[in-house]
Amino acid sequence: MRSVAITGLGFITSIGNDRAAVSRSLREGLSGLARVEFLHNPRLSIRVAGTVKDFETDSPSWRDWRYPERYQLAREALRSLAPHGLYALCAVEQALADARLTAAELGDGATGLYCASAGSAFLMHHHLAQLHAVQGERGNPLGVVSAIAGTLNFNLAAHYHIRGAVGGFAAACASSTHALGCAVDEIRLGRQDRMVVVGAEEVNAETVLPFASMRALSTQADPRLASRPFDQGRDGFVAAGGAVCMIVEERGVAEARGASIYGFLRGWGQAADGHHVMMPRPDGAGLVDAMRRALRDAGVEPAGVDYVNAHATSTPAGDRSEAVAIQTVFGSHGPVVSSTKGLTGHPLSMSGIMEAAFCAVGLAEGFTPGNPCLVDPDPLCAGLNLPRATLPQAPRLILKNSSGFGGSNVSVVIGAA
Amino acid sequence: MLRHFPREVGEAFERLRTTGDAAALERVVHAVVQDHIPVQNRTPGIVLTPSTDLIDHLGFDSIAISELVFFFEDLFQVSISNDEILRVRTVGQLCAFVSEKLAAARKTAG
Numbered sequence: 001m002r003s004v005a006i007t008g009l010g011f012i013t014s015i016g017n018d019r020a021a022v023s024r025s026l027r028e029g030l031s032g033l034a035r036v037e038f039l040h041n042p043r044l045s046i047r048v049a050g051t052v053k054d055f056e057t058d059s060p061s062w063r064d065w066r067y068p069e070r071y072q073l074a075r076e077a078l079r080s081l082a083p084h085g086l087y088a089l090c091a092v093e094q095a096l097a098d099a100r101l102t103a104a105e106l107g108d109g110a111t112g113l114y115c116a117s118a119g120s121a122f123l124m125h126h127h128l129a130q131l132h133a134v135q136g137e138r139g140n141p142l143g144v145v146s147a148i149a150g151t152l153n154f155n156l157a158a159h160y161h162i163r164g165a166v167g168g169f170a171a172a173c174a175s176s177t178h179a180l181g182c183a184v185d186e187i188r189l190g191r192q193d194r195m196v197v198v199g200a201e202e203v204n205a206e207t208v209l210p211f212a213s214m215r216a217l218s219t220q221a222d223p224r225l226a227s228r229p230f231d232q233g234r235d236g237f238v239a240a241g242g243a244v245c246m247i248v249e250e251r252g253v254a255e256a257r258g259a260s261i262y263g264f265l266r267g268w269g270q271a272a273d274g275h276h277v278m279m280p281r282p283d284g285a286g287l288v289d290a291m292r293r294a295l296r297d298a299g300v301e302p303a304g305v306d307y308v309n310a311h312a313t314s315t316p317a318g319d320r321s322e323a324v325a326i327q328t329v330f331g332s333h334g335p336v337v338s339s340t341k342g343l344t345g346h347p348l349s350m351s352g353i354m355e356a357a358f359c360a361v362g363l364a365e366g367f368t369p370g371n372p373c374l375v376d377p378d379p380l381c382a383g384l385n386l387p388r389a390t391l392p393q394a395p396r397l398i399l400k401n402s403s404g405f406g407g408s409n410v411s412v413v414i415g416a417a
Numbered sequence: 418m419l420r421h422f423p424r425e426v427g428e429a430f431e432r433l434r435t436t437g438d439a440a441a442l443e444r445v446v447h448a449v450v451q452d453h454i455p456v457q458n459r460t461p462g463i464v465l466t467p468s469t470d471l472i473d474h475l476g477f478d479s480i481a482i483s484e485l486v487f488f489f490e491d492l493f494q495v496s497i498s499n500d501e502i503l504r505v506r507t508v509g510q511l512c513a514f515v516s517e518k519l520a521a522a523r524k525t526a527g
Contacts, residue, residue, distance in 0.1 A: 063421045064421075074456040075456060076455060076456055076481075079480075079484060080480075134496075137496045138487065138490045138491075138496050138497075139487075140487055141480070141483035141484060141486075141487050142480070142483075142484065
């Protein structure tokens with residue numbers, strides 16, 4: 001079977017806007033969470049978020065945006081983007097440079113693009129409010145392609161003239177892991193030689209506060225305490241934004257051009273809970289099936305896995321369900337488990353590809369992320385091997401979990417180069 | 418909407434709104450057209466004349482034209498139909514069209 005190599009990464013995340021910054025944050029346990037005040041309302045109970053630094057995208061007009069000077073972006077690229085599309089474009093530029101590919105090479109027909117985002121609730125609200133204000137008589141012609149779910153794939157495919165497989169995934173917080181798994185299949189089935197996988201989200205009132213209405217967010221005011229996966233004191237997730245791009249290539253194609261390889265995507269699996277629109281199954285049965293299918297697809301036994309990068313978002317029910325699922329698959333002496341969302345917060349659709357990229361950095365640089373925000377482990381998670389500090393050695397085989405609304409569960413197996 | 422333009426463009430817009438001054442209208446329309454010229458067709462110091470063709474000379478594609486139309490709709494709080502868009506090819510025609518639109522809007526408001 002064709003092997004799938006990871007050859008390029010790009011990061012715009014709460015813990016860093018390039019690989020070096022991300023790596024340092026993961027190694028040293030540096031948090032990307034910060035105090036925020038949404039809608040200029042100090043009465044709101046949501047006061048912490050995983051913010052995107054060095055970008056100013058508060059305005060619905062791209063003309064007002066500010067972003068790092070290293071990115072040279074034409075108005076033709078910017079005009080149909082949402083804020084998270086801007087982050088995504090910057091992440092793809094980084095990943096191209098990291099993979100030592102040119103933008104022109106993405107238009108070879110052998111390269112595809114899979115993306116994940118929930119669209120821009122912020123821009124959608126702006127455009128629809130404008131439409132209502134003039135009683136439907138006019139509207140921004142770029143409103144649809146900048147705001148709806150799919151905006152990432154529309155814009156990136158056009159910008160890079162991609163002629164291979166292009167699509168978007170909408171499975172909420174499992175979306176970009178779905179995108180990655182399906183990208184793996186595109187290559188393994190011989191349909192594409194290279195796939196660009198992108199996840200991105202915004203961290204603004206329109207994206208974040210609806211989750212407060214669900215009572216899913218932490219109400220902690222202290223950024224150091226707000227996101228504590230697997231901790232007894234956890235009280236919800238902390239929303240985050242940004243974009244991450246991962247470029248994956250068929251092994252022979254990557255080796256023929258002398259690409260540096262972070263690691264290999266060995267297999268993946270998915271299974272749904274069949275249970276509830278928002279809540280996970282308490283016994284984690286869907287995630288258990290997803291993990292087992294991923295391991296079977298990769299041809300490895302549970303005992304071969306030495307690190308699980310958990311989805312754990314710091315919600316009481318979600319972390320508990322995942323802990324049960326991990327113990328069901330791996331038993332009582334299982335692998336190292338950590339959730340990097342303690343540092344990053346939870347960037348929704350983008351979380352899976354972000355965390356898979358973190359795993360790739362750990363493989364290449366020789367470390368395993370820990371749980372630096374964990375203080376008092378929930379007894380229900382006590383059977384897990386949850387180191388606090390980052391471990392100074394790379395895992396050999398990683399299982400990366402993601403779960404989303406409707407009980408979608410996806411697991412990906414990532415192996416060392 | 419004009420805060421990213423040179424100050425004199427904003428001043429011309431204010432003159433246009435208060436007096437309907439034709440020179441002010443031309444200054445605003447030219448500045449907005451310049452701002453929407455596709456990057457690959459931008460040449461330093463390009464001078465717009467009434468006969469400058471948006472598509473043939475400046476390389477506007479359908480998105481750039483629709484973006485330009487919406488900018489004017491938003492700036493002047495008017496609605497522009499597809500038929501009206503199709504009648505405009507040159508910068509001169511655009512200035513005349515905007516002038517007509519503003520006159521009609523003033524008449525309706527008055």
